[in-house]
Every structure is written in structure tokens, then in C-alpha cells.
Amino acid sequence: MASGSAIRGSRVGAGPMGEAERGDSAPRVWVSFWCANGHETRPSFSEEAGIDIPETWDCPRCGFPAGQDRENPPAPARNEPYKTHLAYVKERRSDEDGAAILDEALAALRARRGG
Structure with missing residues (x-):
């Protein structure tokens, strides 16, 4: 079954001349x-x-x-290990700050539940 494409199997820029058709590089x-x-x-x-x-x-x-110096190539970049969200939080907050925030959140939750 014919597809009807007249230029099947060729590409843009292809031709019998090759590089000479496009000029010097x-x-x-x-x-x-x-x-x-x-x-x-x-x-x-x-x-x-x-x-x-x-x-x-x-x-x-x-x-x-x-x-470019074969004898002294640049050192590979040191990749930092993947940090979790908890690791970033622990960098910003102390354990005492975390406990205070947790107590405040639990108190607010208990107040909404009425207990």
C-alpha cells in the first residue's frame, strides 16, 4: 500500500551535492x-x-x-548528601523549640476538639 509521500526516505538538506551545496564550513x-x-x-x-x-x-x-592540563585535572565536585525535610528543620530549630511548637499545636488541636 503506497503512502503517497513523494520524498519518502530523504531528509531536509539532502542532495547530490552534499557539502559543496551548503558552502565551506x-x-x-x-x-x-x-x-x-x-x-x-x-x-x-x-x-x-x-x-x-x-x-x-x-x-x-x-x-x-x-x-586543559593533563597532569593536573580539576578535582571532582563534592556532592552534598540528600537532606530530608526533617534535617532542614533540625538545622533551624533546637529540640526545645520543636517541643514548644508541638505542645502549642497539640493544645490548639485539643481546644478545637473540645477536650
Whole structure:
């Protein structure tokens, strides 16, 4: 059963000329970055755009930061452990404050129930 699509199997920009049809690509410079695990990443940057090359780049293999100095890669960022809501509350309140708030809430609840 035919679908009726005349350009089936092709994509936008596809043609017999290939790159010559679209013109020359901009000149590129490749910069090597190394992470703490020794992975090398080589992103390319445009020479003509005037963009400053960043000092660090995220490693696509392990996610660690990578630097341009192979012997001294940047240290991985230290991840703080997940904190629960209770842990944040305990940072702001002392045990005495918590007990006072609980007593106040229980007194209000008992007053509403009439007991």
C-alpha cells in the first residue's frame, strides 16, 4: 500500500551535492580536556567567532570536570548528601523549640476538639 509521500526516505538538506551545496564550513580549532579519570574530550570551537575557550569542560563519559592540563585535572565536585525535610528543620530549630511548637499545636488541636 503506497503512502503517497513523494520524498519518502530523504531528509531536509539532502542532495547530490552534499557539502559543496551548503558552502565551506567555518575553520575550527580542537582543544583537549582531561578529567580526573584520565578521559580525553576534544570539543571544537570556531576560530573566527572570537569565543573564549572555557577553562573547564564536563567529561561526557563520567561527568567530572575536565581541564586543559593533563597532569593536573580539576578535582571532582563534592556532592552534598540528600537532606530530608526533617534535617532542614533540625538545622533551624533546637529540640526545645520543636517541643514548644508541638505542645502549642497539640493544645490548639485539643481546644478545637473540645477536650
